[in-house]
Amino acid sequence: MRILVTGGAGYVGSHAIRSLARHGHRVTVYDNLSTGHRFLVDGFQLIAADLEDATQLSRALSGIELVMHFAGSAYVGESVQHPRKYFRNNVQNSLALVNAAIDTGVRDFIFSSSCAVYGVPDKVPITEDTRCQPVNPYGETKLFFERILDAYSRAYDLRAVSLRYFNAAGADESGEIGELHDPETHLIPLALEAAAGLRPHLEVFGNDYPTVDGTCIRDYIHVTDLAEAHATAVEFLQNQSGGAFTALNLGTGYGRSVQQVVATVEKVTGRSVPLRITTRRPGDPPSLVADPTRAQKVLHWTANRSLEDIVASAWKWLNSSRRQQVSAGDPVSR
DSSP: OEEEEETTTSHHHHHHHHHHHHTTOEEEEEOOOSSSOGGGGTTSEEEOOOTTOHHHHHHHTTTOOEEEEOOSOOOHHHHHHOHHHHHIIIIIHHHHHHHHHHHTTOOEEEEEEEGGGGOSOSSSSBOTTSOOOOSSHHHHHHHHHHHHHHHHHHHHOOEEEEEEEOEEEOOOTTSSSOOOOSSOOOHHHHHHHHHHTSSSOEEEEOSOSSSSSSSOEEOEEEHHHHHHHHHHHHHHHHTOOSOEEEEEEESOSOOEEHHHHHHHHHHHHSSOOOEEEEOOOTTOOSEEOBOOHHHHHHHOOOOOOOHHHHHHHHHHHHTTHHHHHHHTTOOOOO
């Protein structure tokens, strides 16, 4: 199948395109490289352009059978400070993409969404039937575009799947690609950097939550498991007839606290992680854990890798390819 992957030079997108290739699909990456990295798409056809470029987008969609959409802005704090940027990148540009896809005859669409659509849930684990009530503009933009896809599925015979990620983490087991954000805000790479002495400490936002050890609990899913879910979502859409919109949680179903993650990092690396406890961040729920039952049933997929697998792969990435990029002058977070 010929698939256009927007944002394929980013973290999850670069892992997904490799999974798609392993499943025999022909992949074209569409990425403006504003936050993505060219080396992450080595060996794949790359169109370096903005989604706002209607001419380039129309050309890129020629002959495409399915669109997989990762491109967008993804920092919660930044979305609060600059909502205009987030509604432009995550809604306006996404709308331009799906309109162009519809106009060129594409009827299969997979969207990279987030558990941020749920906001602060009333209970965990979280099912897809949980009320969506985002607490920040980032979550609002993800939900807004999901609603667009739902409406388009009814009106234009679009077959769309929205994959709601929980906490993506880890790196490809090869050590060739991994997490590379600037700035880095995710717990596991920050903890590994603290263990490696690349930052003075790991900042822990609150230790007085109503959890087993007072720190927040999250559902960490290996990025390779996440990538495989995208490939199985392609197969799911190929077997559908008529327009339909499906939202699915991608997680493990198991929560781990910040302290449990730190303990795993110390076990894998053999090094201590210096901590600095600070106040809670506004809007941080005590616990976010997926109920992945529907995705397991619909996609015939399960997240198989453990938290220790996640940390080990991220540690390998930090000590191999990531440092090679630093020596090559590629910008990374520090």
